[in-house]
Amino acid sequence: ELFIVEGDSAGGSAKQARDRASQAVLPLRGKILNVASAGNDKLAGNQQISDLIQALGCGTRSKYRDQDLRYDRVIIMTDADVDGAHIASLLITFFYQEMPSLVRGGHLYLAVPPLYSIRQGGKVAYARDDAHKDELLHTEFTGRGKVEIGRFKGLGEMMAAQLKETTMDPTKRTLLRVDVIEAEAATKDAVDALMGTKPEARFRFIQERAEFAETEVLDI
Numbered sequence: 001e002l003f004i005v006e007g008d009s010a011g012g013s014a015k016q017a018r019d020r021a022s023q024a025v026l027p028l029r030g031k032i033l034n035v036a037s038a039g040n041d042k043l044a045g046n047q048q049i050s051d052l053i054q055a056l057g058c059g060t061r062s063k064y065r066d067q068d069l070r071y072d073r074v075i076i077m078t079d080a081d082v083d084g085a086h087i088a089s090l091l092i093t094f095f096y097q098e099m100p101s102l103v104r105g106g107h108l109y110l111a112v113p114p115l116y117s118i119r120q121g122g123k124v125a126y127a128r129d130d131a132h133k134d135e136l137l138h139t140e141f142t143g144r145g146k147v148e149i150g151r152f153k154g155l156g157e158m159m160a161a162q163l164k165e166t167t168m169d170p171t172k173r174t175l176l177r178v179d180v181i182e183a184e185a186a187t188k189d190a191v192d193a194l195m196g197t198k199p200e201a202r203f204r205f206i207q208e209r210a211e212f213a214e215t216e217v218l219d220i
Helices: 005-017 038-045 048-055 082-098 098-105 130-139 162-168 184-195 199-212
Strands: 002-006 024-028 074-076 109-113 116-120 125-126 148-151 176-177
Touching: 002 005, 002 048, 002 082, 005 024, 005 162, 024 048, 024 074, 048 082, 082 098, 082 109, 082 184, 116 130, 125 130, 184 199
Parallel strands: 002 024, 002 074, 074 109
Antiparallel strands: 109 176, 116 125, 116 148
């Protein structure tokens, strides 16, 4: 498995938490490139993209070779907040555009790190988001005693043991497999609208779907 993380801080925690026999960690330094709006020259000159392509070893686009892929699972592991989701979307866009066969082959995953820790006495639980936190508080922490809730600022803030227990240990973690739905034309249109060079396309996409938004979870 290869875990893709942002920065040396998260990379340090992940390297301590990994199983060295089966898990590798690739920290990406600097801003992740939005490949949907970048030209070929900018793409070729980006160090983060170059490091990622080299680590995977399978080539891109027409030169992609699944048999040369060095890892069975490629796992995007970013912070559990909105900023982490943005970075994950940029990386998914890269794989969708440059290595679509890797995605269709079932190799791309999203890790699900916790956003909160909840403690009461000797009892500890982890919540992936606000809704999960509220659910745990109403079902698992109903007894007497002070409940302490901590919010992780990022993967780099987590102790290696916490990161292993919640996000990297194959026996305990949750992974979300990234797939391309059968309506590939609709998928391409959505990626182009949201990640492409035309802000008016993004505005129109959001306007047309605003009524379906869950306003209580919007980060404004």
